[in-house]
Amino acid sequence: MSGALSHIRVLDLSRVLAGPWAGQILADLGAEVIKIERPGVGDDTRHWGPPFLKDAQGENTSEAAYYLSANRNKQSLTVDFTQAEGQRLVREMVAKADILIENFKVGGLAAYGLDYAALKELNPKLIYCSITGFGQDGPYAKRAGYDFMIQGLGGLMSLTGRADDEAGAGPVKVGVALTDILTGLYSSAAILAALASRDQTGQGQHIDMALLDVQVACLANQAMNYLTTGVAPRRLGNAHPNIVPYQDFPTADGDIILTVGNDGQFRKFCEVAGLPALAADPRFSTNQARVAHRTELIPLIRQATVFKTTAEWLAALEQAGVPCGPINDLQQVFADPQVQARGLRVELPHPLAGSVPQVASPIRLSATPVQYRNAPPLLGEHTEQVLQQWLGLSLEQIAELRRAGVL
Numbered sequence: 001m002s003g004a005l006s007h008i009r010v011l012d013l014s015r016v017l018a019g020p021w022a023g024q025i026l027a028d029l030g031a032e033v034i035k036i037e038r039p040g041v042g043d044d045t046r047h048w049g050p051p052f053l054k055d056a057q058g059e060n061t062s063e064a065a066y067y068l069s070a071n072r073n074k075q076s077l078t079v080d081f082t083q084a085e086g087q088r089l090v091r092e093m094v095a096k097a098d099i100l101i102e103n104f105k106v107g108g109l110a111a112y113g114l115d116y117a118a119l120k121e122l123n124p125k126l127i128y129c130s131i132t133g134f135g136q137d138g139p140y141a142k143r144a145g146y147d148f149m150i151q152g153l154g155g156l157m158s159l160t161g162r163a164d165d166e167a168g169a170g171p172v173k174v175g176v177a178l179t180d181i182l183t184g185l186y187s188s189a190a191i192l193a194a195l196a197s198r199d200q201t202g203q204g205q206h207i208d209m210a211l212l213d214v215q216v217a218c219l220a221n222q223a224m225n226y227l228t229t230g231v232a233p234r235r236l237g238n239a240h241p242n243i244v245p246y247q248d249f250p251t252a253d254g255d256i257i258l259t260v261g262n263d264g265q266f267r268k269f270c271e272v273a274g275l276p277a278l279a280a281d282p283r284f285s286t287n288q289a290r291v292a293h294r295t296e297l298i299p300l301i302r303q304a305t306v307f308k309t310t311a312e313w314l315a316a317l318e319q320a321g322v323p324c325g326p327i328n329d330l331q332q333v334f335a336d337p338q339v340q341a342r343g344l345r346v347e348l349p350h351p352l353a354g355s356v357p358q359v360a361s362p363i364r365l366s367a368t369p370v371q372y373r374n375a376p377p378l379l380g381e382h383t384e385q386v387l388q389q390w391l392g393l394s395l396e397q398i399a400e401l402r403r404a405g406v407l
């Protein structure tokens with residue numbers, strides 16, 4: 001069965017996470033994605049270890065776990081496009097491609113004749129996605145942008161962390177490079193929209209994606225909390241700014257998360273917790289009242305939750321229809337029966353380690369499902385294959401390009 005994008009060819013000139021994440025989404029959906037890398041060096045994240053993938057003897061391979069997270073289903077081609085012959089090869093491939101993804105600094109590829117303006121003349125149908133920290137214009141356009149910095153600059157860290165009056169107060173970044181991931185997701189959506197437009201017009205276009213734009217857009221309800229009131233939301237730890245109780249609570253042997261989304265669920269919780277008076281109290285009977293009186297309500301709930309174990313609370317609350325959950329570490333996540341039932345860990349054959357674990361795509365399509373065709377490639381693993389299939393080069397021509405340092 002062919003993937004939804006099996007007719008699409010992608011050149012992925014991006015490194016690290018946001019661009020490769022977008023490329024991996026397209027590759028999972030069936031696109032032929034060629035990862036173009038610098039000879040001898042490759043994507044920065046190939047070296048971002050430990051940890052590294054281990055071989056059958058338990059020894060480290062050359063493949064960093066970070067790199068392995070965002071590059072499956074791709075083919076690796078090494079080309080030095082700082083050389084004229086390397087530029088020629090890339091341009092010849094662009095003439096046969098549908099999409100190009102890059103995350104160089106603004107104007108960085110123009111010196112090599114690989115900017116959108118130049119490549120549009122070569123292939124008017126090309127969809128060219130540029131991913132930068134701050135976009136193609138504006139006073140910060142020339143600056144480099146990194147996820148951690150954007151989480152701070154874009155407001156996310158002002159909302160993440162314990163409240164100012166609590167121990168350990170202060171801004172905290174999210175535990176994964178979430179801005180990069182979200183930018184990859186938005187980029188893949190933009191690319192698919194551009195493909196749909198091209199089906200109607202026959203023309204490609206330039207996509208200008210910025211980490212800062214994505215981060216601000218993803219402030220979501222917190223941004224609207226500010227824009228509608230003029231008051232900047234403050235850090236609340238694990239609490240929700242608009243819903244109470246919607247946070248973690250201590251149990252006899254750990255913690256539990258309560259996500260009470262409406263007044264009916266709150267009444268059910270109070271029944272299970274043996275606190276029916278709270279549901280009848282006008283300070284707590286509606287969500288609006290609970291938000292106004294959270295400082296009085298939360299300690300009362302905490303005093304009750306510590307008398308049962310996490311498992312006891314989960315069983316009782318789930319039976320009553322009150323949304324709740326544990327706080328799992330990653331070992332517990334991948335041992336969870338629902339995670340296992342959904343097949344969220346997959347294994348792919350790997351030339352150095354025998355196999356490599358991967359986190360499955362969350363996309364479930366009934367007619368054109370995601371396919372796991374190959375593991376994240378070794379550096380330059382498919383150079384000969386790609387140049388033969390795309391450009392018809394002979395092995396002798398490829399060997400000559402290697403001798404010249406182009407590959």
